[in-house]
Amino acid sequence: MSDTISAVWKAVEEDRDYVVGLTRDIVRIPSVNPKFQADPAINREADVQTRLAGELEALGFGVDRWDVFPDRPNLTGEWAGSDERSLILCGHVDVVPVGDQSKWNCDPFGGDIKDGRIWGRGAIDMKAGVAACVAAARAVRKAGVKLDGRLAIHTVVDEEAGGFGAMDLVKRSRLAKSAIIAEPTWGNIVPAEGGLTWVRVTIFGKQAHAGWRFNSIWPQPHVEGRLTPGVNAIELATRFLMALRDFETSRCRANWHPLVPAGLATINPGVIRGGAGMGPDGTPAIMTNAAIIPDIVTIDLDYKFMPQEKFEDVKAEFENFIHHFAASDAWMRDHPPAIEWDLFGLNFPPMNTPVDAPIVQSLNRRATQAQAKAPVIKGFEAVTDAAHYAGAGVVPVIYGPAGDGFHGDNECVEIDSLIETTKVIAAAIIDTCGTA
Template sequence: MSTPLPDPVFQRICKQVDASGGDILGFLSRLVSFPTPTQNPEDKNYPDAIRACHAFLSEALKGMGFTLDTWMARPMSFPEHPVLVGTLKGSGGGHSMALNGHVDVVPAGDEGAWKHSPWGGEVTDGRLWGRGACDMKGGVAAMIQAVKAIRDCGLRLRGDVYVHVVSDEEVVGFGSRECAERAPRPDFVLVTEPTRLNVLPVEGGLEHVRIEIEGREEHAGRRYSSIYPREADRGHGVNAVEKGVQIVRALQDLERSWALSKSHPLLPAGFNTLLPGIFMSGPGGGSGGQLNMITNPGTTPNYCCIEYNIWYYPQETLDEIKRDVEGYVNAISRYDPYLKAHPPKFTWGLRNISFPPANTDPDHEVVNSLLSSLQRLGCPSQITGFNAASDLAWYAARGIPGAIFGPGDLACAHSPDEFVPVSDTLNVTKAIALALLSWCGYETYPPSPLPKGKGEQTCLTGR
């Protein structure tokens, strides 16, 4: 029931955002000024900074008429990872939308490597600089300011708008999972991570799995007997390193067959990979991915652990992937009498890394609305897939359609002199506001004068 946006509404939103460009950048600068890195639990500034950031956002949302709900997400690197859920009730009869973003950032690293202060939020050369400007306080500012622009234009949405702000994304925390579970269910979610104005309705599934293999210890002096055993040598050692290598080779074959047999139009060919990332093996036994001791290679190793990073396509399910991987390893093991009798052990969702895929229809109304607004603004944009995992996954897991769309380029995230282009930030603010109007429906309430603005809208450049 989306309403095609008439030109005066489009122009009105654009003029409003341009007229309040200074305020929008001021809001973003302020957000950047809170030093909120979450990856170092020793960071003494974080608890105060996240509280201040939370208070700043709460104040802003309250001022716009949102009602707030807040709680602490499951502790991660810190005991305090506040979640902020704002609800702006619509007048009724429209679709709802959630806007999701994180305000935690990665550490600034070597501040000497920065030309701009990481916590300064300085605006020069058409860019706003600072840690988190791109990933993703820029997106958080744009999504909140989009709602403000609608209100400032004297328009009221029919559907409800929810703002979900979390503070544990950089430590793969639970904030967004809890939002998707606890907060009112939206009809669509936008995650405003940096996408260079592209619209990303799909992302692959991500899974970490550990495979453990047990061997049998034996003095290295008897290695020959395990290779060329005689009858008298039965019960010889079994090398867990070599059994592990067998499994790595087998999964390389599975990876190739995946690449040849599966695909998705919005993700690179061969995106579905099985990456052996950790290989830990040795004598003396082990468990949980750790060796009991590090000795020397004079004993046949009896423990091996391989940890994999697995990407799978949006149209696949984790159950299918588990069946494929375990089935392949078990099939190989059937031809190895030792492995047949001592099957490898699998631990899925290792360290809570188990992101379901997102597979929103690229032709979804909101995706189309974003694209057509960007086109109208003269901004080049395309529909593509996300090559990594985002908080969109937790909404997708509950069957909520959504997309990733935000200002800035992921390529400059997590690096010195991180920035977000000013033009991106304002264009994303406009596009989100227009998508909200189109998806949620709107009415004029109360009428207010048009802000003084420029003429026909064009894409602001300088990215």
């Protein structure tokens, strides 16, 4: 190991209390995402950012801050350097709600230390990761290392409710060649995750009186003045869901990636609404009257795709499936289902960073040296802000500490793992940015 890395790791060890103290301090500032639970007393992302901005300024970072939503700011800090060897460290400052507080054995916003762990909402997801990024830069500075490449630290809002903080940041900020997202990975290296979008499929029928349903099932010989048959959109939707399940299965069988579980390309029907008449918001206007043959069904899908798939191909394949499904029915041929992609703006591009990318290799080598438990290189089943960096052309990888209870009760981060994470990220800064 080089003298530079040894010096930086010594700085991390001598400065253990800093990363532990910063983690505890920001756990004590409740920053629950207001989209889950709106209450100004606990929606304090801005106060976390103010605290972090102070730390970054003290370390000589050039700081920028702007509101993504009212009083919900993103924060960036940057040390100048070459673009060629530039690196971003990123974390989110929002947390999910506490949930049932009676299940917690500690104050969810206490930041207590017990059993070698820091306890509280956001401890592992992901205030410890954010603190490790800041502490890693501080160790580099303390060891007197001058970097060649530009180093940036990004702390973003709103990861837990769609990643709109990171989505906004990648549109407006200078980016870098590679990025480490310090979400909890239990010391493992995560270079791949699938893409995700939400899709609304709207199925159209023909509204009619339910008393004349017989005329829909056994249409009567046409006579002048007789009712034309209704078409029940709920029944069409049932057929659609059966066909969708087969399509999903065939996609899962046809697409695989070595780092993620087989069958990850799922299409989850998450919300379904059926009724009569199209409302102004694109959902059925009447949903309380069973005496109507319904003409509108909307089905909202959580549509996942594989790390190696391109969104344009995914779209084309699904639209082709819908086209063929509709072509099998005389009514739907003339009244095909409508497809709305990126419902509510939700779209996570896939991340497919190669295992031999320098940033992955650096983290793997340094984690092997620094951690009690050897790292594994693996994919991630859900989505993170890494997606938005990947979509903007950055080479991201996810790496962070070990803990427990994320999105559950009794959330905590292991302090030894937090120190290891700080060391590994500090070494990855040196490897990636180089020394001037």
